[in-house]
Amino acid sequence: MLKRLAYLALCACAPLQAAPLLDDARLQQLANDRYWISLGHYETAKLGGWRSYVDDPRFFLDADGAHHPDRELKATLKALYAPASLGEKHAQCVFPARTRWLREQLQLNDLPTLACKDYTQWFKDVSPHSAVMIFPAAYLNSPSSMFGHTLLRIDQADVQSDNTALLSYAVNFGAYIEGNDNSILYAWKGLMGGYPGLFALVPYQEKLAEYRSLENRDLWEYRLNLTPAETGRMVEHIWELKQIQFDYFFFDENCSYRLLELLQVARPSLDLTSQFPLTAIPTDTVKAVKQAGLVERTDYRPSRERELLERAAPLDKAEEQQVLALSADTARLNSAEFTTLPKARQALVQDAAYRLERYRANGQERDPARTQRSFELLRAINRNPPPPLQIERPGLPEEGHESRTWQLGAGTREDRAFAEYGLRMAYHDLNDNAYGFPLGAQIEILQLKVRQYENNDWQVQRLDLATIRSLTPRNELLQPLSWQVTGGLERVLGKHDDEVLVSHVNGGAGGTWQLADEMLGFALGTVRAEHNNDFAEFISPAAGFNTGVLWRNGLGNLTLEAKGDYFTNGEIRRSLSLNQQWELSRSLGLRLSAKREFSQLASAQNEVMLELKWYHY
Structure with missing residues (x-):
């Protein structure tokens, strides 16, 4: 002041x-x-x-x-x-x-x-001519990246002709975090606006390394049809925002919303932000930009992880072992096991070993031994190069279903019929319409389900604050951990064959394996903390399991799951469930659910429901 x-x-x-x-x-x-x-x-x-x-x-x-x-x-x-x-x-x-x-x-x-020498030199260095919106795909292991992210790349006039995008600048808006907040604290402060948000203009090569390599995220590049004058107007305004703070809110006033504001500065006739009064999820903002007619071309850059898996896909078990051996000791390039392989197979194995070494180096301090191994592998690749890597482009993320879901179901629980009404704010579970989403990824935020039984008997069935599941398959080369966490309110079997609304937090970790094409099997150990009025303790802990199969089939996604919770107070609760979704259209899904529940407190209960899901922002 x-x-x-x-x-x-x-x-x-x-x-x-x-x-x-x-x-x-x-x-x-x-x-x-x-x-x-x-x-x-x-x-x-x-x-x-x-x-x-x-x-x-x-x-x-x-x-x-x-x-x-x-x-x-x-x-x-x-x-x-x-x-x-x-x-x-x-x-x-x-x-x-x-x-x-x-x-x-x-x-x-x-x-x-x-x-204005400082501004004049800065603008000359950036030399804005055109712009590209960058969408790094969702990365479940980073709380700040669960929904993906958007940033802008500012290109010079000769970028496309000279293929020099790495020399461009990136415009990024993000939360400024001091210290090392854990995931729970990050989520809470992100929801409540506890972090300041700042714009930053950095070399694009730095952001590319961060998102594509360090976090192993696929990148989508949407070239915008902004004119040089419009791009220049936007960059002018970015200078005005240097070190200027905004409140950062995870769901609405976030990276994607702020970039929409920049595009409205570039082209004032656009009205992009008014479409997002409650939430601004990155994929939805990409859709809005596309629907506004701003996108003239879409390019795809696979992550290092995807490139490694694609290179290793044609290898058999013995060759995968050779990859591990070469990445650990390049002297094995002269071993009989390796040299007896056909030249074409040698080329694939040593290229996969090199990619594995570079993948493992992501985010690590420079290791001279690893650098030397990479150099030796690169020399071998130059002597016997593999065929070019051909990676099939996955479905466009913005063409997947909308993030908000309205749900209407009808079913029976034992001898009682019911209707169920639901709303989920965001944005995908394991059974939802599959296009544009990776198999085994689930992120649900703020889901409410209410049931109406016969005789107009209403009850809250569940209120999920957040449910996140990451089921990434393990293989010989990569051993990712699968995990899940959820919290909120749900109905469980109680005394006298009644259902009790309990509050809970539940999490688990384990492994996922590729059983066949488009089929995953998973097994996780779980822990649970529950407040239940039927229990003497205020908080009752439990250990358990969650295992099952996820299959992407011709109709949609199917899950078959078994769960169990073994409470320290003697209660044992188990369930078997089957869910199959039919993808009627991009915006509609029909799901059949069948479940049988067991409890020490009550007799077993059966439930069947048919549910219509409308994906609508």
Whole structure:
């Protein structure tokens, strides 16, 4: 605040020229212009008027600029005529996008002349000509990346002809995290806006290494049809946002939402953000950009993990063992076991060994021994190169089902019929429509299911705060851990054959194996903490298991699961379930569910339900 007052005092005491006087009508007209609203990141406030998403007073020249676009415009116009002696701190240097627009709108030909060397050199280094939206696919083992991510790449004029995208810059918006918050604390603070969000402009090569290599995430690149002038306008505004803080919210005011605002600065006729009043999940924002006609081409970059698995796919068990042996000791390149292989097979094995070594090096400190092994393998590859790696492009993530799901079911539980109504805010389970989603990945946030039994008997069946499952298959080369975690409210068997609504937290870890094409088998050990009014303890712990089969078939996805929980108080609860989904269309699924539950407290219960799922944002 003191900084702003000192700045305004300088402007008032030593003006060189006077700012033009605008009548109220013209002032309001400019202040309500879509471009000015975009530059200030304004939205209509809940109780009327305006509010800016920017939560940093340094961004505003008027004390009430965050809520009054007209006052901010008036203060900006005055600041543009401040003495040139302010140098790099002058409003023309700090706010180049505002300056250019007001100069054009009001024909401001008498502004003080400034060099703005810092901004001019920065803009020259970036040299914006075109833009690409980058979507690193979802990565379940990182809480910040469960839903994927979006960023922008700013390309120079010769990037496409010279194939020099690695020299471009990336625009990223993310939460600024100090210290090492654990996953639970990260999720809570991310939901509640506990982190500041900042824009960053960094070399694209750094972000590519981070997402493609360190986190082993596939990358999708959506080339936008922005003109050089539109791209330049966007980059002008990025300079204005340097070190400017926004509140970061995991579900709405996140990386994807902020980038949509930048695109509206580039092309003010766009209306992208109004589609996301509650949540802004990255895949949904990519769909919005595509539907707005901004995408002219889509490119796919597979992760190092996918490249390794694809190279190793044609190898048999003995050859996979050779891969492990070579990656551990390159002297095995001269062993009889390796040299007796046909040359074509040698080429595949040594290339897979090299890729395995580079995969293992991700995120690790430089190891001279590993570097030497990689070098020896690379020399062998140059002497006997393998065929080019051909990776089939998976389904486009934005063409998968919508993230929000409405659910309507009908079924019977023992001799009682019921209807079930549900809403899930986001966004995919193991049985949902498969296109665009990896097999074995489940992320569900805020799911409510309510049942209506005969005689108008209503009850909450479950309320899931979050359910995450990562079932990644193990093989000879890679041994990922499968895991799951869930928490919320659910109905379980209780005394007198009744159902009791309990609160619980449940998690587990284990392994997943590829049983056949499009078929996974999994087995996890689990732990559970439950508050149940039928139990004497306030919190009752249990250990258990969760095992089953997941099969992607011609109709959709099928799961067959067995679960068990063995409580320390003597209660034993088990269940068998079968779920098969029919994919009626991209937005509709029909699911048949059958379940049998067992409990020490009650007799076994059978349940069958047919459920219609409508995926609709």
